[in-house]
Amino acid sequence: MSWTDERIDQLKSMWEKGMTASQIADELGGVSRNAVIGKAHRLGLQSRPSPVKAAEPVKPAPKPAAEAKPKPAAAPPPPAPKPQPAPAAPPAPVAAEAEAPARAEPQLRSVGPGGFVRQGPGDQQPPIPPAPPRRLVPARPSPEIADKTSLLDLNDRICKWPLGHPGEPDFHFCGEKVNPGFPYCVQHCGHAYQAQLPRRDRRPPPPLPFGGPRVR
């Protein structure tokens, strides 16, 4: 597989949504996790909470082939005791309390799948993405999808545009009448086949042939 424009877009999209390289590789198919990571870096997408690289601002000497063992000095203890301001504790009346004002910006930048936070050069506002009030697939696996187009219903005449994710209860295909000569209906052909515009002229949200990152 090669990195087509579409696949690169998907990679970016998923990467920025916080999906792991494995998930992305899985979704794209035909590429390894390493390929995804490598590509992501080459694209300049970078830095996202890596488990292996939390701190250490500068680290310039870990690789000469020689066998030097520079291990003399001890660890320079960074001076950073957490000052605990907040002296003027307001003598709170014993009455109703019931609310913690949303102040005191936590330095924690919640990150990870679903909570990815971009930290551009400008370091944006931290409106921590509110926990997606996601509801998992409702337990109604029958009548709801009774008329959905399943894999078994596919034929040459109906749109095969996938909706949802395979394996999920409501996964199905578009099922519309196809645009003659194409595997998709007219509408989805419009999604699937797009003129190659210069990147800058392209709209940001190129519809993905899947319902976005999997929600598990």
Place this chain on the structure above:
DNA sequence: CCCTGATTCGC
């Protein structure tokens, strides 16, 4: 061991 992302380096 499993996972993760980062980096290196031969192709």
Place this chain on the structure above:
DNA sequence: GCGAATCAGG
């Protein structure tokens, strides 16, 4: 440019 191999932390 690509990605397997490797590294290294969780």
